[in-house]
Amino acid sequence: MNLSSLSSQLNISIQELRDKAKAKGFSISPRANKIDNSLAKQVLASLQEAPKVEAPAIPVDPTKIKLPGYIKVRDFALLLDKPVTEVIKALIKNGVMATINEEVDFETATIIAQDLGFEVESEEESSQEYSIGNMQSELAAENQDELVPRPPIVAIMGHVDHGKTTLLDAIRTTNVASGESGGITQHIGAYQVKKNGKLITFLDTPGHEAFVEMRARGANVTDLIVLVVAADDGVRPQTIEVINRAKFTNTPIIIAINKIDKEAANPMRVKQELAEHGLLTEDWGGKTVAVEISAKQNKGLDDLLEMILLTSEVENYKANPNGKTLGTVIESHTSLGQGSVSTVIVQSGTLKVGDVIVAGASFGRVKSLEDEKGKKLKQAGPSTPAQISGFSELPEVGDIVRTVATLEEARAIATTLQKKNRSHKLQIKRGLQGDANSKTLNIILKADVAGSLEAIKQSLAKLKNDEVTINILSEGVGEVNESDILLAANSQGTVIAFNTKTNPKAINLAKQKQVSVDSYEVIYELLEDITSAVVKMFTPELEKVSFGKGKILQVFRTEKGEMIIGGNVNEGELRKNKPIAIWRGEEEVGRGEIVDLQHNKVAAKEVTNGQEFGMKIKTNVKLVVGDTLESFEENLKQKTL
Ligand code: GDP
Secondary structure, three states, rough: OHHHHHHHHHHHHHHHHHHHHHHOOEEEEEOOOOOOOOHHHHHHHHHHOOOOOOOOOOOOOOEEEEEOEEHHHHHHHHHHHHHHHHHHHHHHHOOOOOOOOOOOHHHHHHHHHHHHHOOOEEEOHHHHOHHHHHHHHEEEOOHHHHHHEEEEOEEEEEEOOOOOHHHHHHHHHHHHOOOOOOOOOOOOOEEEEEEEEEEEEEEOOOOHHHHHHHOOOOOOOOEEEEEEEEEOOOOOHHHHHHHHHHHHOOOOOOEEEEEOOOOOOOOHHHHHHHHHHHOEEEHHHHOOOEEEEEEEOOOOOOHHHHHHEEEHHHHOOOOOOOOOEEEEEEEEEEEOOOOOEEEEEEEEEEEOOOEEEEEEEEOOOEEEEEEEOOOOOOOEOOOEEEEEEOOOOOOOEEEEEEEOHHHHOOOOHHHHHHHHHHHHHOOOOOOOOOOOOOEEEEEEEOOHHHHHHHHHHHHHOOOOOOOEEEEEEEEEOEEHHHHHHHHHHHHOOOEEEEEEOOHHHHHHHHHHHHEEEEEEOOOOHHHHEEEEEEHHHOEEEEEEEEEEEEEEEEEEEEEEEEEEEEEEEEEEEEEOOOEEEEEEOOEEEEEEEEEEEEEOEOOOOOOEOOOOOEEEEEEEEOOOOOEEEEEEEEEEEEOOO
């Protein structure tokens, strides 16, 4: 091996290399400019060895703990140096039902630890910053003064055959964004059109699965939904699903009443049906915009685009083109020539060729950016969809894309996210258990006929209570399909199938997403299960059981946090190692615990009515003669419906 290449590998001069090698005991002839390979390896290894440094002894503050993104209850208790039962009790108090082997997330663990007097730091401070859920807050943290209007990102949704594809094609062909013709038009998952000098971005990912999928990952790409309803067919199950989902994600809807060219078209009926589902158009005294169109005959499209622009103006979509670069993967596939190819919608900042990017567990350098016409772009600003190549592996739809300074950093983040995703997946548990934090039981209800659907809904309404909300996210007649599963997966919900099957694709998806589909043939059993799920989500109440009372006759010693007193039991009994409530007249002034108890100078487990006692009490209250001590314990009591 050449000495010069070895020295450049080590980033030192040849002379330095010789000196250092000599100091390490290798001899390199002063005139030689080559050394043998095995010697080179040894020299390299010894010079790259990090100098050994004694680890500094950092005093550990016992009340400070570091928590990972997720931690098993058992490990958490160990970390806190508390009995598992105490930790579980604290969790229950905060509405979290977790067993010893289950994991709790960082936020939950933090609340519990703080409750127990610990100071918490995140073990993953740096990687947290890159977590998906933070995108919204990162966007919100952008400097308000630098925000400029950006095009709206619109998704077209609706029942099958109501004309979504026809509408997307009609908009695409009649409105060309850049004004230049030619170029290959490719489906990259989104395209932009220009109307009145303003851009609109349309997602043309078929179906709304992708939309739900993205939403689940905290990436809400869609600003606005155009809900297509065929004027001759009216509101159908998927129409209702879209309405429910838009409500769930708080996304504005514009109605496109399509196929008005048809003889059977009845736009008024469509509006009436929409009103029945809580979507009030202007005719019905509401604010939802409805536009009548014919996608097939290109009628009403201008109106629709204008309404989209108008709504966007009201909603005031903005981003900082010079801020942090963030985007979302909306499409992803492997191309023979280019390797992994993904379409990204930029949501903030500007993505440029050459940028180092990371998306979920994949990373890379942007090799090329292309628009939907196959035109090469140098950069893509907010709301711009661009197909990019350069990822190390295929990112997933919904992954958040961000730029970082170096490939090393990108690799490190991708690796952390890989781990994190894994533990997150472990954490998600399905089945009828609801979300104990939000206290909602999200249900996707499917039944054989409308009659049973109604009956189930009426019975569920009877389970209404103050603490847990039963939220029917979507309801419908027919088989359980893939979109039901996705909705369940993304809302931590449960699919309930009454006298109906689950189609094979949905069964597979359910397995993959760990969604359980609960099937019933008897309404009574269905209600029983839901009732028990609701009851499990109730925060148990602490029930105080009083053992007895005694009066303080003498205070012997007062120390910080501990007092020794003498007194007399005048009701029931007082028990050692149990808490006491300290009463001064009618007022409870504090609490403590009996740590030592004596009767006639002999240690006792309890003292009973009429007996005199001496005791040591752990308390922060300064006890005085005349105070009443109430011995009690608290039990958790599960509420019922
Ligand atoms: P999608 O399933 O919602 O994407 O619906 P398509 O766009 O595939 O349309 C379903 C059928 O309705 C096709 O045969 C279309 O030609 C037809 N269609 C769509 N829009 C219109 C319209 O405005 N008028 C009429 N008469 N037919 C339409």
